[in-house]
Amino acid sequence: GVVSALPAALSGLIEYASIPGKNPAMKKATWHMMVMLLAAALFGGSLIVRKGPELLSGSEMIFALALSLSGALVALIGGWLGGELVAHYGVGTEFFKEDE
Numbered sequence: 001g002v003v004s005a006l007p008a009a010l011s012g013l014i015e016y017a018s019i020p021g022k023n024p025a026m027k028k029a030t031w032h033m034m035v036m037l038l039a040a041a042l043f044g045g046s047l048i049v050r051k052g053p054e055l056l057s058g059s060e061m062i063f064a065l066a067l068s069l070s071g072a073l074v075a076l077i078g079g080w081l082g083g084e085l086v087a088h089y090g091v092g093t094e095f096f097k098e099d100e
Contacts, residue, residue, distance in 0.1 A: 042071030
């Protein structure tokens with residue numbers, strides 16, 4: 001999750017910067033960005049808890065898994081928001097509705 005977030009964030013920032021401030025897509029794009037940053041933070045937290053190749057204790061393993069599962073659920077919500085940006089507003093496509 002952490003590794004895939006880096007190139008996705010870069011392309012997302014480029015698209016985000018291309019949305020005019022008064023466009024209705026901006027609010028949803030801001031939510032999408034915040035949700036995906038939260039997902040990356042949860043995946044990063046899981047990575048930190050795992051500390052490397054050694055085996056984790058029971059509570060550490062449960063915490064790491066909880067962070068990973070939470071990150072996956074949050075990423076699903078962010079993916080849905082991203083899909084809305086593309087399908088409804090045309091963000092990232094040649095059909096982007098800049099007039100609205």
